[in-house]
Amino acid sequence: MPQLNGGGGDDLGANDEMISFKDEGEQEEKISENVSAERDLDDVKSSLVNESENNSSSSDSEQAERRPQTRPDSESYEKTRDYFSEALRRQQDGGFFKSPHYPGYPFLMIPDLTNPYLSNGSLSPSARTYLQMKWPLLDVPGSAGLKDSRSPTPGHLSNKVPVVQHAHHVHPLTPLITYSNEHFSPGTPPSHLSPEILDPKTGIPRTPHPSELSPYYPLSPGAVGSIAHPLGWLMPQQGQHMYSIPPGGFRHPYPALAMNASMSSLVSSRFSPHMVTPPPHSLHQTGIPHPAIVSPAIKQEPSGDNISPSMHAKSPVPPKKEEDKKPHIKKPLNAFMLYMKEMRAKVVAECTLKESAAINQILGRRWHSLSREEQAKYYELARKERQLHSQLYPGWSARDNYGKRKKRKRENKPDSKPEDFSIRSKKQCVQYLPSEKMCDSPASSHGSMLDSPATPSAALASPAAPAATHSEQAQPLSLTTKPEGRSHSTTPILTRPIPFTSLHPPMLSPPSPFHQAALHSHHALFQSQPLSLVTKPTE
DNA sequence: AGTCCTTTGAAGGAG
DNA sequence: CTCCTTCAAAGGACT
Structure with missing residues (x-):
């Protein structure tokens, strides 16, 4: 594995x-x-x-x-x-x-704090956000946009950023968005950029080993936790993706997991704060909760929607009991899927389709x-x-999800011939x-x-x-x-x-x-x- | 409400 | 080893 x-x-x-x-x-x-x-x-x-x-x-x-x-x-x-x-x-x-x-990529990857494996399965479009070394021209009032109980009304940022999200909840600028001035003013390098990172467990600043610094996931758990969701403003519609971050910064939810900085940062980027208080049902065998674990109930959750952070705060966890069923661990996204998540909004924005x-x-x-x-x-x-994913779910197999999804219509493939294609609904790929x-x-x-x-x-x-x-x-x-x-x-x-x-x-x-x-x-x-x-x- | 559509890539079973 | 199948995201369109 x-x-x-x-x-x-x-x-x-x-x-x-x-x-x-x-x-x-x-x-x-x-x-x-x-x-x-x-x-x-x-x-x-x-x-x-x-x-x-x-x-x-x-x-x-x-x-x-x-x-x-x-x-x-x-x-x-x-x-x-x-x-x-x-x-x-x-x-x-x-x-x-x-x-x-090229080496090291010219971007700073700002993993967002949303949960890529959440019920709606989204790896937030911003999950992998690459920022130019040079701060983008646009500074988005991130924390303000964070629709959590603690965040101020997003109204004031509506002028700068479309609070009304796209159908896909992704802002076209997602890939370029930076943290809010409040937290990351261009003049004030974000804490996560500092070589000093907080120890995930102790919260004590430490100097990461060079090898621990991932060019892709520069954020240390501690650093991440200390900041508000940089892309929170665009997260509202992500529903369950929006979570408030504990004022004290969010602790690494996987203390037992041995990870390098890169890994931990990735992890931290994928686990929403609410996961800090993991729902019993989503506890991994190792006792580690992971967003990828999606209870059927959650999965059914209308994507989207407006599950305010406060709601999450109240019941950060979905009904635990009901779902004795094996939690649904989603497949990790492949490169293209990641790309899609990131670029979809742009394409959608550029296209009326x-x-x-x-x-x-x-x-x-x-x-x-x-x-x-x-x-x-x-x-x-x-x-x-x-x-x-493999570290979090050592025993997980893609096969585990087989059949959990709706039946693939491919079934009728056998009888389906090229002709079927014409018979099919007008909504064919041809269209x-x-x-x-x-x-x-x-x-x-x-x-x-x-x-x-x-x-x-x-x-x-x-x-x-x-x-x-x-x-x-x-x-x-x-x-x-x-x-x-x-x-x-x-x-x-x-x-x-x-x-x-x-x-x-x-x-x-x-x-x-x-x-x-x-x-x-x-x-x-x-x-x-x-x-x-x-x-x-x-x- | 549930499926399909569409894309690429990963994974795993079958042969 | 190769081939095939399924699933991952997304949301409008369709059943």
């Missing part, structure tokens, strides 16, 4: 997870990539919008302007959102993902458009997620993304990874491997022509490139000669793959 660090550090052993796409040196490419990505989005959006909202193809801006019309009742919100969206766009285009420095299926398609394409390092960021996060449309975007008529000219795959081709890139572009990647949804029977073989990490595990360092060599073989491997979309015979 826990394939804990075999020595390579805290890796969970998932070294097979890196999709290499582009050479990171090419900033121009990136820029154009972004542009193309936007274009892709536009394309998709247009098609999607056309389909779902009968909006003639229009540019983003146009749509953005129209949005208010779409939702006249939330004009101010829209404006605000647009404003921030724009800000976000600028930030991102301006370098959010373009830091010249709200349907997750459509959004996810866009996200899927964007995912492929991400540069290597960008993806690495998420892979690393996911790896840590798994690592933490979301017409094949043509789908392919002209990131997939650029060849596959998701082939995207636009500035596609990652193109960029992937390091100067040393241009040809390889070309070949890769010819690959049928994630060709979204699956007639029947995700039917595996028609799943294209080799829909994705072989994880780069499978070639070079770490994948968190700049492309080295080795990387390039690996890329070469990688691409060569690809080249050897069938170029045509191969589907498995549907039995």
